[in-house]
Amino acid sequence: LKAGPLAGRRVLVTSGPTHEPIDPVRYIANRSSGAQGTAIARALLGLGADVVFVTGPAEVPPPEGVELVRVESAREMLEAVEAALPVDAAVFAAAVADWRVSSASSSKIKKQAGALPALTFAENPDILATVSQRTAGRPALVVGFAAETDDVEANAAAKRLRKGCDWIVANDVSPATGIMGGTENAVVILSDEGAERWPRMSKELVARRLAERVALALA
Numbered sequence: 251l252k253a254g255p256l257a258g259r260r261v262l263v264t265s266g267p268t269h270e271p272i273d274p275v276r277y278i279a280n281r282s283s284g285a286q287g288t289a290i291a292r293a294l295l296g297l298g299a300d301v302v303f304v305t306g307p308a309e310v311p312p313p314e315g316v317e318l319v320r321v322e323s324a325r326e327m328l329e330a331v332e333a334a335l336p337v338d339a340a341v342f343a344a345a346v347a348d349w350r351v352s353s354a355s356s357s358k359i360k361k362q363a364g365a366l367p368a369l370t371f372a373e374n375p376d377i378l379a380t381v382s383q384r385t386a387g388r389p390a391l392v393v394g395f396a397a398e399t400d401d402v403e404a405n406a407a408a409k410r411l412r413k414g415c416d417w418i419v420a421n422d423v424s425p426a427t428g429i430m431g432g433t434e435n436a437v438v439i440l441s442d443e444g445a446e447r448w449p450r451m452s453k454e455l456v457a458r459r460l461a462e463r464v465a466l467a468l469a
């Protein structure tokens with residue numbers, strides 16, 4: 251039996267990038283390593299939660315002890331997230347691709363002299379917004395992330411309202427901060443209560459403090 255303030259609580263975490271297929275051997279992706287999402291899942295486990303970890307193809311290995319669901323594309327991630335409901339809280343740390351190739355080829359696209367493939371795109375579902383705006387079975391607490399390069403707080407505050415989540419964890423990913431791909435993070439937590447600015451600290455510590463905040467909110 252688990253002990254801790256989140257014992258008996260089921261929490262969903264999404265993490266990593268998504269891969270959007272072009273054909274059976276090619277895909278479009280992004281540079282998310284999955285580090286922050288993995289740290290959050292580990293911190294939630296540490297507080298006794300049952301964690302459903304829905305991850306795209308991440309660089310860092312998933313934590314042990316989670317209910318692990320591996321997915322590739324954004325649409326698969328949405329399906330896995332909806333299958334994992336109901337949960338008490340959901341933390342959306344994945345870097346979901348905004349677009350997919352609208353008609354991925356079922357066979358490898360052949361290279362042809364003088365001809366370039368023309369890819370067209372379709373918009374992916376917004377998983378955070380979809381879950382936040384559910385009328386039935388919405389988690390009591392929904393947390394999103396916002397990686398911004400300018401007007402961090404204003405953009406993140408607008409994003410929180412647009413998506414309908416409870417909290418947004420906002421950070422400045424301008425190259426000068428060294429946060430993207432680094433081991434530290436400096437975040438602002440936006441909620442109905444306003445903005446809470448945390449000093450720069452390790453991503454592990456951000457994860458632990460966030461997990462504690464989740465435990466307090468569910469208490």
Ligand code: C5P
Binds near residue numbers: 343374375377
């Ligand atoms: O709109 P933007 O991508 O900046 O929003 C970031 C937040 O939304 C993150 O929490 C991310 O996990 C979530 N998201 C999502 N599905 C998408 C796009 C973003 O869940 N298709």
